[in-house]
Amino acid sequence: MTRERSPVGASGLEELYPFLYSGPQDVDAVLDMVRQSTVDKVREIVELRAAVLEADGERLCTCAAEMARSFARGGRLLAFGNGGSSTDAQDLASLFLSPAGDARPLPAFGLTNDIAVVTALSNDVGFDVVFARQVAAFGRRGDVAVGLSTSGNSANLLRAFDEAARRGMVTVGIAGYDGGKMAELDTIDYLFVVPSPSVHRVQEAQTTLYHALWELTVSALDELEGELP
Template structure:
């Protein structure tokens, strides 16, 4: 028996005692999820359109001044953070590459800092060593409450860096503590939909920044 809130909450018909899942239900579940993320993504233009433009302008100005881009997150968000860094560092032809690095990509650094100073500081310590005034810090957290992401944004703020946050739910602690100069909240309680929508947000942000 799986724990409450596990797979049965995503695919309840698979746990209804059927020997074989109903293909109609499987198809409907997939179609519902596609419709859900489509609706959510379209809503972001109205919700965050002006903020995306303002953030892109601030990032473009920082990059024109020689800023470097640092990204960070945990789990799936660390993968998205790496995607952001690579998108800015290796853009399409005709756009300028940006010095960008994902702070979750170096296993040696992550394990050393986790062992020596604690996982809550794995990103903040890297920014303390590498970041400088005018650089850009982008933190991703579906909940808005990841301690190491919050600590890194606080460190970036102390160092005079431009801070950008991508979160879900109601923004969590990141929103309440006002840790990001530019905050983008995906209004959803599904981690899957939040991360899918965040991908849309940061790719739009890159386009607005790089193709200005």
């Protein structure tokens, strides 16, 4: 069975699935290519997660232990990011604040949740300060600031990390590619880089990374409190 190529909507999908837009296709052959593409993507993300674990597994535990100490002292978590990373930051904050099952809730806030604040700062001052101003307003010494970016180059994240460091907060960066400008900062205590040129694989691995960070933090907090008299 064959079908003719349809140009409608091709511009968005052609880069991801060029074999769907190369002309008349044998449907069975196309399905085989789609299956293989899916298998390749799954293999890629599995290998990427393993690479991140090998490179940063020990540092993740160290970071989680410090975050646990922060929460034990009454600290809070402020999460921020742009675009898809904004959604991930909100997911991260929700993971700590409203976890599934019997896990304890921990104080965490997503800095893009209040759209009035974000648009006011963007309109009246500049988009570069939308996170730094909120960190300055809400952040306290010993709190945790977590910023997510696929490129690592977001100017508003860089300024937020600088502000968080000035306030004595624990700073955690989650980036992709080679870490970008976030890798050049000395104001990030723990930087975790997902080394991939694919934004899709980066965000998938970042999601796994911050879920692991949450689990490790909760476990470390339980152990910490178990040691108290």
